[in-house]
Amino acid sequence: MQFDKRAWLDRIKSMFLGFDKPLALIVFLLLCVGIVTLYSATLDMPGKVEDQLRNIMLTFVLMWALATVPPTTLMRFALPLYTFGIALLVAVAMFGLTRKGAKRWINVGVVVQPSEIMKIATPMMLAWYYQKREGVMRWFDYVVGLLILLLPVGLIAKQPDLGTAVLVFAAGLFVIYFAGLSFKLIVPVLIAAVIAVGSIAAFQDRICQPEVTWPLMHDYQKHRICTLLDPTSDPLGKGFHTIQAVIAIGSGGATGKGWMKGTQAHLEFIPEKHTDFIFAVFSEEFGLAGGIVLLTLYMLLIARGLYIAANGATLFGRLLAGSLTMAFFTYAFVNIGMVSGILPVVGVPLPFMSYGGTALITLGIATGLIMSVARQKRLMQS
Template identity: 55%
Template sequence: MAAVLDNPPLWRRALPLFRGFDALLACAVLLLCAAGLLAMYSSGYDHGTRFVDHGRNMLLAGAILFVVAQVPPQQLMKFAVPVYVVGVVLLLGVEFFGITKKGAQRWINVGLVIQPSEILKIATPLMLAWWFQRREGHRQPLDFLVAFALLAVPVLLIMHQPDLGTSILVAAAGMSVIFFAGLPWRLIVPPVLLGVIGIGLVVWFSSDLCQDGVRWVVLREYQQQRICTLMDPTRDPLGKGFHILQGMIAIGSGGVFGKGFMQGTQTHLEFIPERTTDFIFAAYSEEFGLLGNGFLILAFVFLILRGLVIALEAPTLFSRLLAGAVTLIFFTYAFVNMGMVSGMLPVVGVPLPFVSYGGTAMVTLGMGLGILMSIAKSKRLLQT
């Protein structure tokens, strides 16, 4: 009997590593991964090893999730400053020594080619959560100015690459930390009102602003074209408006029940550009219809709500801020991707979490989920 107790089986020895994992969060992620695998198998059937690589990326993200989940939140705080500093230094390195692909300078070779902006999706909210934890109990208005400065540095560097999609994600993650830290409403309302007025003016005068030869001062030409294309994609149906028009056609042609698995004509006749990456939601919608979209949206809503519950129940300010920021990263990913594919938002390079193909994004998502699991575990372990 003693020998049996002294040498328990491997599964029993590994069991404590999973203790405290949030089962509801794991179920939501598994449902999204299942939908992603189905969509990738169909949309990527003629893309060589896309389906196999997508499954490998999911396994890699799962391994990263498991490892990060073993790190207590108080240990994560120790990595905040060095990871942020390294990320910003790498972004500066991209400015001077970066690799240019498709007109954008976003990568750098440090022994292997990496995209430093992906690091800042996690490093920025981590740094801001560390800052507000450090200032807890004696927070001043100046602390929010410092936080905005810490956020502005990576966002401006990423926008300069240019990479509007990633800069939006980093800005959203950072702003969520600042908001949850108690940013006064008097500082929130004025810029929101200015933004709404600005959008209204662009819509109202879009026919004049989008004429050939008119240049906007604050935006690059390609960014201006994306906004003008959003206002009227038919102005260049075979060029800049092609993505949005084909995405809308695919979504609409799916109807309520969809055309069926592997039966999407827009997808398999290759009318949908980037159908395995940014526009995979259009391919998914065509084959699974409104009901399939409802399932996907409900899975994302459940994931986001569960993340917010974990944030509310977190034991420390650092954990609450970080969990809230990571959760809103998932919301921003899903909202922006679905919005741009359906023609409600400008086209930017934002993948659909767990569904779109992409190794770097999947690793980032795995790290974010690992942080949520770590915070959920710390709460449960404190209770026991």
């Protein structure tokens, strides 16, 4: 039997037809930058790079698998996945595992964090709902969508896990907005937020006193916001993270100190340097020039995702791809803002850069879903 090299090459190529090449290339470049930075950040933590490489391999397998699943099939899993995720969140609230003062995990044979499921399940559920209501949507459909969104966000915030709650809320809100919610309804909320932030900044000396209690917020959340406004008020406590990260970013200058030559990171001044604060390590070693390259990659990632969303074949695909793409933006914006000292520290990883299997796999699943939307459009055109 003669070996047909061309037939085998065609067969291999067909296995990767689901991959959107531009999107896959951008993700690959971000992962490369992440591994290079992680290697420097974890010189004193043997095994972290190897663990991350295994996480990346698993992520690409999941990304490939989901990219080959048609969005019409994905729709069937939206309601069951959302319901399952809510059930797990309720179970966490009732008898979850508590670590470091937070009840976020549950043992179901293996220890899982259900809030990670909701980063995908919530936008999928909302996209499914608005697909079902396509052509007959009214104002109360946006109210229903908001209720669908607030249920998991409220359960996650109560754990407490403000960072994940923000990410789930943002992903769901983008679905509602892309489904047709008028921007005029969002403007008053933005104005109220600006007024609230301005008021906190103007009266921080009074409202940040220990005896003052903030409604609807835990003491540690109040302390984070007050420390953000004045990190020097607690330089060896909550303000330490922000102060050291800003010093690292500033000391990088225009071109950086060079790979593996960052003093703040290697002298252990930057906390969580391989996870939430990896941007500080990157900025110190590669400077402003490296930061511009990294931000350009993120902008290309978002631009490609929005292009796929805009050209989706169905409303479900457009809403899902659009919301997941903007979730990438939220991840990057919150993390970089947090490390730069313009947002409170909330524990949000930098997409495809921070060490961690759970967050990376969640991002890979999201990318695979976006690629699924792109593949459906290509198949319809061929």
